[in-house]
Amino acid sequence: MLLGGKALYRAALAAALSAGVALGLGADFARAASEIKVGMGGAAYAPKAIKAKVGDTIAFTNDDFTDHWVYVPTLGYQVSRAGLKQGETFKLVVAKPGSFDVGCAVHANMWATVTVER
Amino acid sequence: MKARTAVLTTAAALAVAISLGVTVASAGPEKIEYPKGYQSKFVSFGQIDRYENATVRILYASPEAVTNYKLGQKLPDGTMLLIEARPAKKGADGKPLLDANGRFMPEDQILGVFVQQKRKGWATEYPENIRNPDWEYAVFDIDGTRRANVNTQPCMSCHKPRATDDYTFVFNRVMADSKNAADMKTMAGKKKM
Numbered sequence A: 001m002l003l004g005g006k007a008l009y010r011a012a013l014a015a016a017l018s019a020g021v022a023l024g025l026g027a028d029f030a031r032a033a034s035e036i037k038v039g040m041g042g043a044a045y046a047p048k049a050i051k052a053k054v055g056d057t058i059a060f061t062n063d064d065f066t067d068h069w070v071y072v073p074t075l076g077y078q079v080s081r082a083g084l085k086q087g088e089t090f091k092l093v094v095a096k097p098g099s100f101d102v103g104c105a106v107h108a109n110m111w112a113t114v115t116v117e118r
Numbered sequence B: 001m002k003a004r005t006a007v008l009t010t011a012a013a014l015a016v017a018i019s020l021g022v023t024v025a026s027a028g029p030e031k032i033e034y035p036k037g038y039q040s041k042f043v044s045f046g047q048i049d050r051y052e053n054a055t056v057r058i059l060y061a062s063p064e065a066v067t068n069y070k071l072g073q074k075l076p077d078g079t080m081l082l083i084e085a086r087p088a089k090k091g092a093d094g095k096p097l098l099d100a101n102g103r104f105m106p107e108d109q110i111l112g113v114f115v116q117q118k119r120k121g122w123a124t125e126y127p128e129n130i131r132n133p134d135w136e137y138a139v140f141d142i143d144g145t146r147r148a149n150v151n152t153q154p155c156m157s158c159h160k161p162r163a164t165d166d167y168t169f170v171f172n173r174v175m176a177d178s179k180n181a182a183d184m185k186t187m188a189g190k191k192k193m
């Protein structure tokens, strides 16, 4: 049976829609996890407000002239990386949405916040 | 001659007594008693994943520390905070395995128990530049054996700059969140001492 008029239009529309959905989903699945770079110069995190998506990696690099110690006190996100020397990088993969504080165990005033979205 | 020996003996005994006395007075860590059964009696305030040495530190607080906690005030007298250190489970590549939330998973083995406790009048014997009023520090094996040879002064020096959080790195920050404090108070209420 040949399609004509409205029927053809509807079929074309449905095909386009499903292709669109497929593409959209595909794009979502394929979203490359990014690496977010955070510096520590002058005993201050830069940036101080860090935004990430689930699956991203936050790379804290000690680009300062003194040792640092990245630590997270927030319940559910608690981690610690002692003795981060000059030139070293601590990579943290964020797997859970929410937000948490990042401190330094050496410098009591060194803080940043990370917000993780889906 | 005899008198002289007696005097000397007395002096020696006195010296021993004094040095013993001094030792007893400065043996701060001994004031902390091992909290037997903490795993069931205490409230956990999280788990620190230590990336540099692939260990997990499970955090515990004595229940009164939680029930008597008041936002913006010093932690209650008698508060005991504890770290139970365990190795993290590792994969074939030697790297820590992660659960669905990206967290390390602790092994059954316990590497050590690190404690800080505060009581009125404690820690007065330490120099001002390291003392954490009124906190003492101690380290134990899981069977309760005290690691008597551990120098606890570095514990104080490193916790010292956290004065605004009453010398804690984690506990006060967890409790300052009203939802955490409420949840933990509920948990503490269910513990039997």
Ligand SMILES: [Cu+2]
Residues within 6 Å of the ligand: A043, A067, A068, A069, A104, A105, A106, A107, A110
């Ligand atoms: Cu630092």
